[in-house]
Amino acid sequence: MAVHPKDKRFKKLIGRKVILPIVNKEIEIIGDEMVDMNFGTGVVKITPAHDPADFETGKRHGLRLDYKVIDKNGFMTEEAGIFAGQDVLTARENIVELLKSKGNLVKVEPYTHKVGYCSRGGCRVESIVSTQWFVKSSELAKKVITGYKKGEFEIVPERFEKTFEDWIYNLRDWCVSRQLWWGHQIPAYYDVKTQELLTVSLDEEAVFAKYGKENVYRDADVLDTWFSSALWPFSVLDWTPENPWELFKKFYPAQVLETGYDILFFWVIRMLLMGYEYTGQTPFKTIYLHGLILTEDGKKMSKSVGNVIDPLDVIEQYSTDALRLTCSIGNTPGNNLSFSLRDVENNSVFLNKIWNVVRFVHANIGEVTDDYSLLRAKMENNWTSFLPHEQWILSRLKSTIDNVTNGMERFNFSDAWQDLVAFTRDEFADFFIEEYKLTKTTTENGRDVLAFTLLSLLKLWHPYIPFATEELYGIVTNGNKEDSKKEWSSNEDWEAKRGVQDKVYDERASEIWVWNSSFRDSSSLMDSEWASLSIVRNKKIEADTLVLFEAIRTIRNIRATKGVKPGELVDMAILAPKKSLDILKENEIIFLGLAKIKEMIITKNKLDDPSIAYAVTGDIELFITIPVNEANTEEEKKRLKEQIENRKEYLRAQDLKLLNADFVRNAPEKIVRIEQDKRAQAADQLKKLEEKFNSLI
Structure with missing residues (x-):
């Protein structure tokens, strides 16, 4: 007791x-x-x-x-x-x-206690002392700790360093023997009569020769699976103590180990113990720990509970790439991910958009026969002489390449994806391709800019959606001329030829096209160079183009709200300072074409005609002539009132930020000034919106 x-x-x-x-x-x-x-x-x-x-x-x-x-x-x-x-x-x-x-029993009462139960048999587990084989882990850990302190390996995310230290500095003896049928059998030999341990040897014939085969028996236990797995980093490279061989010299240590944080102790630390003990080196330079994939309501998936989702079923319905993309994004390094089939479906729809974007580009510019490096050299050497919108897309591409590359190198795949999807959808697909349509007969470099940007995008997307991008890259570059058919075929043909392994379309979509070709061994995207562009971003053109696009978006929103048909042209007047007017005039073809405007009329006075829809973006006031009736006038007032409330809410948020003494004191002066400018612009917009609203009362 x-x-x-x-x-x-x-x-x-x-x-x-x-x-x-x-x-x-x-x-x-x-x-x-x-x-x-x-x-x-x-x-x-x-x-x-x-x-x-x-x-x-x-x-x-x-x-x-x-x-x-x-x-x-x-x-x-x-x-x-x-x-x-x-x-x-x-x-x-x-x-x-x-x-x-x-008479020794005082009382009997219910008592809740932590009792172990077998996950398979459902029976209670009773602990029993037994003779086992152990590894003195604390001794092996000394070399690992020395390497850790020297920075020979790093753990990503850094917050898991504390968990690692708690384990490595407090290791206890590791029981490595298991009473199982499958595994590496322990090479220990005993005397048949006395059960005394005779020797531990890898040479069974030598043991039999020394003691007599009939006089010895081998230990029936096998090694813990984590012990066997701990040997993996060097054992698969033909390593032996006497001769490490060329594979070991070439590939050891590995650059990155990627695994779940839940086996940091069971596997990662054991590999470090064995790696340092037998090779004197860390088995890997970076340890990237990802989170677990949970159910949609945040619970751990378990076969016994029955809440596991079979990935093959998801692939069958949505595609490998849609599943891969879903599991790669949506959280920060080391955090768990709640898995939702809705996310897979949304990503499948987005894959269709990428597919159709490439289809359009291919239909307009044909196959890209120039080498990527040659196209890049042309961009880098001549881009400042290109049309403004071509300079803009290259400047934005430069930013996207840098952000995605940095995100990949920091294992921040979700943030990198957000930058990539924003560029692909909002800038390349929604604007630049539309701009190319309007200027392709007058531009000298538009085709090359479009081709280079598309190839760069396929490279950037490849880690996320390898099957789709590999196939699309082969289409655009005609990677295997013997197998390529110069036609886009329906999804039924694609399904029959390629199967579900790399299906990239949504069966429920109404218009989906895919490329019908066999896998290409040559000109593989996987083996090509990573996207790069050595230019200095033109932030002025980026800022000017943002003014243009915000005006176009605002007009598009008004057209949609008013029910104007997509192809119908409308009249519009603009009241704006010279700087903003110059931006719109310089890009007049694009502005009128994308906003579906008949003519850009410059006015110096506000227009109060009730048939005119009003909007303000930045310092630009827009007056769009749309046939209206009394009902539409009320609708216009409602729309303006919503914008007024949005501006007021934004101003309240800005006031809270700028009245926060800690923010003003600690934030860089440039950031504070930017926030002050935003507030001033929002206040000016609110004033103009209220004036227009009052004129309709």
Whole structure:
């Protein structure tokens, strides 16, 4: 029995003995700080042979460690006296009856306790001391700790360094023997008669020659699977202590290990232990720990619970790339991801958009026969002489390449994806391709800019959606001329030829096109160089183009709100300062074409005609002539009122930020000034919107 040595109730009893009434045997009372004085009676039983914590306590106090009352089959041993041979549950009931009959039982009450159960058989797990093989991990850890302190490997994200340190600095002996049928059998040999360990050897024939085959038997246990897995980084490279071989010299240590944070201890630390012990080096330079994929409601997936989603079913319905993309984005490094089929469906739809974008580009510019590096050199050497919108897309592409590359190198795949999808959808597809349509007869470099941007996008998207981008790259570059058919075929042909493994379309979409070709071994995107562009971004053109696009978006929103047909042209007047007017005039063809405007009329006065829809973006006031009636006038007032409320809400948020003394004091002066300018512009917009609203009352 154990009590806390500082427990005033019992410390005087330490060293004395009590009688265990079950078997009428004396047992000693010991004092140990592991006892919680405030839990239960403050007195706990110690059974070193049946509890890991009690085993450690027994070692500290020199208790007998092999006093087993339960055998490996779940029956009571001879040490259990009159209960020997009974199963555990029967013995428990009989012990209670015995205590009752002796008058030793005080009371019986329900008690909630943490009890281990087998996940497969559903039965209770009883701990039993046994003879096993151990690795003295604390000794092996010394080399790992030295390498860690020297920075020979890093852990991403950094917050897991604390978890790693908690483990590596407190390693206990590692039990590596398992009583299983499958695994690496332990090469230990025993005397048949005495069961004495004779030797540990990898040369079984030498053991038989020395002791006689009939006189020895091999240990039936196998190594812990994590022990075997820990050898993987160098064992797969033909490594031997005598000769590491060329594969080991070339590929060891690995650059990156990618695995789940839940096996940082079980696998990663064990690989580090073995790697440093046998090779003297870390097995990998970077350890990237990803999160777990959970159910949509944030629970861990489990086959026994029945909430597992079969990835093959998801691939069958949506495609490999849609599933891969869903699992790669939506969270930060090391965090768990709640998996939703809605996200897979949305990503599948977005893949269709990419597919159709490439289809359009291919239809307009044909196959890109120039090498990527040659196109890049042309962009880098001549881009400042291109049309403004061509300079803009290259400047934005430069920003996107840098952001995605940095995100990849920092393992921040989700942030990199956000930049990539914004550029692909909002800038390349929605604006630049439309601009190319309007200027392709007058531009000298538009085709090359479009081709280079498209190839760069396919490279940037490749880590996320490898099947689709590989196929599309082959289409655009005509990677295998013998197998390529110069036609876009329906999804039925694609399904028959390619199967579901790299399906990239949504079966429910109304108009989907794919390329019908076999896999190309040559001109592989996977083997090509990463996207790059060595230019200095033109932030002035980016800012000017943003003014243009905001005006176009605003007009498009008004047209949609008013129910104007997509192809119908409308009249429009603009009231704006010279700087903004110059931007619109310089891009007049694009502005009129994308906004579907008949003519851009410059006015110096506000127009108060009730048939005119009003909007303000930045310092530009837009007056769009749309046939209206009394009902539409009320609709216009409602629309303006919503914009007024939005501006007021934005101003309230800006005021809170700018009135925050900590923000003003700690933020860079440039940032504070930008926020002040935003507030001033929003206040000016609010004033103009209110004036227009009041004119309609």
